[in-house]
Amino acid sequence: MMRRREFLGLLAAAGAAPARRPNIVLVLADDLGWADTTPYGADLHETPNLERLARTSVTFTRAYAAAPVCTPTRASIHTGKYPARLRMTIWRESARRPPQGRKLVPPLVEENLPHEEVTLAEALRGAGYFNIHIGKWHLGGFEHYPETHGFDVNIGGTGWGAPQSYFFPYSGTRYFGGEYRYVPGLHGGQPGEYLTDRLTSEAIRSIDWAGDRPFFLNLCYHTVHTPIEGKADLVERYRAKVRPGLRHRNPAYAAMVHTLDQNVGRLLDYLERSGKAANTLFLFTSDNGGFIGRFQGEAVTDNHPLRSGKGSLYEGGIRVPLLVRWPQGGRAGVRCSELVCSTDFYPTILEIAGLRPDPKQAANMDGVSFRSLLSAPAGRLDREYLFFHYPHYYETTTPVSAVMTREYKLLRYYEDQRVELYHLGNDPAESVDLSDREPAVRERLLERLEDWLKSVNAQLPAANPARR
Numbered sequence: 001m002m003r004r005r006e007f008l009g010l011l012a013a014a015g016a017a018p019a020r021r022p023n024i025v026l027v028l029a030d031d032l033g034w035a036d037t038t039p040y041g042a043d044l045h046e047t048p049n050l051e052r053l054a055r056t057s058v059t060f061t062r063a064y065a066a067a068p069v070c071t072p073t074r075a076s077i078h079t080g081k082y083p084a085r086l087r088m089t090i091w092r093e094s095a096r097r098p099p100q101g102r103k104l105v106p107p108l109v110e111e112n113l114p115h116e117e118v119t120l121a122e123a124l125r126g127a128g129y130f131n132i133h134i135g136k137w138h139l140g141g142f143e144h145y146p147e148t149h150g151f152d153v154n155i156g157g158t159g160w161g162a163p164q165s166y167f168f169p170y171s172g173t174r175y176f177g178g179e180y181r182y183v184p185g186l187h188g189g190q191p192g193e194y195l196t197d198r199l200t201s202e203a204i205r206s207i208d209w210a211g212d213r214p215f216f217l218n219l220c221y222h223t224v225h226t227p228i229e230g231k232a233d234l235v236e237r238y239r240a241k242v243r244p245g246l247r248h249r250n251p252a253y254a255a256m257v258h259t260l261d262q263n264v265g266r267l268l269d270y271l272e273r274s275g276k277a278a279n280t281l282f283l284f285t286s287d288n289g290g291f292i293g294r295f296q297g298e299a300v301t302d303n304h305p306l307r308s309g310k311g312s313l314y315e316g317g318i319r320v321p322l323l324v325r326w327p328q329g330g331r332a333g334v335r336c337s338e339l340v341c342s343t344d345f346y347p348t349i350l351e352i353a354g355l356r357p358d359p360k361q362a363a364n365m366d367g368v369s370f371r372s373l374l375s376a377p378a379g380r381l382d383r384e385y386l387f388f389h390y391p392h393y394y395e396t397t398t399p400v401s402a403v404m405t406r407e408y409k410l411l412r413y414y415e416d417q418r419v420e421l422y423h424l425g426n427d428p429a430e431s432v433d434l435s436d437r438e439p440a441v442r443e444r445l446l447e448r449l450e451d452w453l454k455s456v457n458a459q460l461p462a463a464n465p466a467r468r
Helices: 004-012 048-055 070-079 120-125 195-209 232-239 251-273 342-352 359-363 371-375 439-455
Strands: 023-029 058-064 130-135 153-155 215-220 280-286 319-325 334-336 386-390 400-404 408-413 419-423
Touching: 023 070, 023 251, 023 342, 048 251, 048 280, 048 319, 058 371, 070 120, 070 342, 120 130, 120 215, 120 342, 130 195, 153 195, 195 215, 195 251, 232 251, 251 280, 280 342, 342 371, 386 439, 400 439, 408 439, 419 439
Parallel strands: 023 215, 023 280, 058 334, 130 153, 130 215
Antiparallel strands: 058 319, 280 319, 386 400, 400 408, 408 419
């Protein structure tokens, strides 16, 4: 019997359709900072393939992850909805186990991507797409793996958020509290084989399985999430390049970025050789800002000129790289400064594919299509605000919500109820708090944020009775 969502997917595909729907490749890096690649100003890392991609793409300078950590952003991509609306506001391992020793107790949130959502893959499957997931999933237990959300292929996708090692056999107990982790579906490797390389090989092999069908490739590299492990020769290459005055100074991290770039190049080369590139929408982005903590005593990355990093709702935690190449209708080698968000990928991809979302899914979808910006990057979307909600703790933040316009960002912290206001146009580093200088703007944005929190029934942290 056909499931309801499959039936709705077929309905969504009805109507006038292009003669040949585009292939879709979404490459999602993990914890890659906005300034970690050369198209965005990296000073140590070498990313010539991303430079090549940028020359044929629209480079978005103000693209945002819907959350400052991984699972919520990934959920936003597959549903077009804000994490607060989904009640998925932190990574799944912490969703049901919030810390109890802080001033506030974070809410219990959803750890699994609900099956009631008509995911992007399910919407595309109804139009005949062959859907491939490769790499990190982190959107639920085995009952919620990619196969249950519309993917025909799942290689490597589990409930875990990071591998124990980037070297074959990609398993062990060294990190993450000694939990035994592995990456399924990657048998037959040899000593020294590197996870990022292997995932690319699996992606290319899976595309071949699609045959003449249009395909959707959701390629989610674990790179550059901890553990910070680069190939030895590349680590030494970058160690020799580190010098005073550089913002990026971690040679192992630089080696990981280098290998990520090489594999983007491998994928681009394959698409060109196979004749598929001309009809492929290609998106490259990250799930949140760069991790500015330490690994084995060494700082991982630096998001300069942006403030803070992963976990924070300052720019360094949520502003991400985004390169979008659309040969059939997009501009090449141009930059776009309009605000876009990971919630927008769902409606954008469907519009470019000539599809309409399921009506029930569309009824409370937060994303808007940015297809128009690909051909007219100086344009604006019909949207005034972006919203963020992270009612949790991280080493860079206490529980916080935020609202953003093209000019301003307001942050509200829950521990002490303080409000901060920044003019991002003049101060992208968020160094001057204007909350006292511009009270009218502060009150307007605070009221708008409160209205939004109520509209999505956002879960809030509560006072810890043990700390009263």
